[in-house]
Amino acid sequence: MSISVNSSDRVCENGIQPVELLPATNDVHGGVIVDMKDAMEAQHFLTLLRASISQWRREGKKGVWIKLPIELVNLVETTVKEGFRYHHAEPHYLMLVYWIPETTNTLPANASHRVGIGAIVVNDKKEMLVVQEKSGRFQGTGVWKIPTGVVDEGEDIFKAAVREVKEETGIDAEFLEVLAFRQSHKTFFEKSDLFFVCMLHPLTFDIEKQELEIEAAKWMPLEEYAAQPVTQTHALFKYILELGSLKLDRDYAGFSPLHITSVFDDKLSFLYLNRQQMQCLSSPDQSS
Structure with missing residues (x-):
């Protein structure tokens, strides 16, 4: 979420007595973000919160985001009783939100999807790299499957595919392309799921399976997999x-991934596209 300027933590009530507010920053959508860091008694926090909401209402603010680190868990109940609801949680903080105006709430929902990858790795003998897992739905079934896993926060899809192959089988591989993706719903804690089927080229061939999660790993002829x-x-x-x-x-x-730059902040990201088809369609007609 983008942040602009700091909001004052003291205002004058009726032009006479300064009123202390929670420290906050304005976001670009007409709301404020409160990033709590210092310890505070619940009663004092409640006083500041009520004064802040009143001030932000007069200023025409919309959404209020309060980020409470796990150390300030004592403030969660107070915040909820003032009308805030949970938005999302991470290992070290809880984010709560509140919509001030009497209009339709347009605060964005929490992230709706989890992203996973499956890695197709085939050697020159047309053998596919497959594993049997120690846990999960296929535990103890004898099913051989391709290496799969979840994309970590801040990790690119193609890097996740290379990492999962290395972690599960010890095989170094080069990412080639995303061949397809599947979307499904109501999977992990009611979240939707995006699963990217990736093609990789093996750079090494001696398998060293991961002991924690993988029961077995091997190169399997495509006919046997079929x-x-x-x-x-x-x-x-x-x-x-x-x-x-x-x-x-x-x-x-x-x-395949193509590096592009964001128009907003110059951050690098990846656009996945069919370069082969794009180049064919972009090339001038040789017959003309």
Whole structure:
């Protein structure tokens, strides 16, 4: 969330007596952000909170965000009783929100999706890198699957794919493309899920499986992977095999990352696109 200028922590009530407010910064959407850091008694906090809400209401502010570090857990009940609701939580803080005006609440919801990757890695013998997991839905079923995992906060999709392959199997690999992605809903704690199917090229071949999560890992012929009952009955397994085969044999074009810069803050990010098709369509007609 973008932040602009600091909001005064003292104002004059009726032009006479200064009233202490919570320290806050204005956001670009007409609201304020209170980032609490110092210890405070709940009663004193309540006094400041009520005075602040009154002042912000007069100023026409909209949303109020209060960030409480875990050390200030004593202020959570007070904040909630004043009409604030939970927005999201991280390991070290809780974010609460309040909508001041009597209009439709337009505060953005908490992040709605979790992002995961699956890594198709095939060697020159047309063997796929597969694992059996020690936990999860496929624990003890004998199912061989591609390495999968969750993208960490602040991590790029292509880096997550390379990391997961290395962590689970010890194999170094080069990211090639995103071949497809799946969206599903009501999965992890009611969150939606984005699962990116990625193609990687192996750089090493000697497997060193992860002991904590992986029961077994090996290079499996594509025909053997295809013969698994789960591949024949489970759509995602089936399409993983088909996408990998098309990429190997028919030059199926997926999406590769391109560095771009944000127009707002010059931060670098990645745009995933079909470069092959883009280059073909962008090239001048050679016949003209």
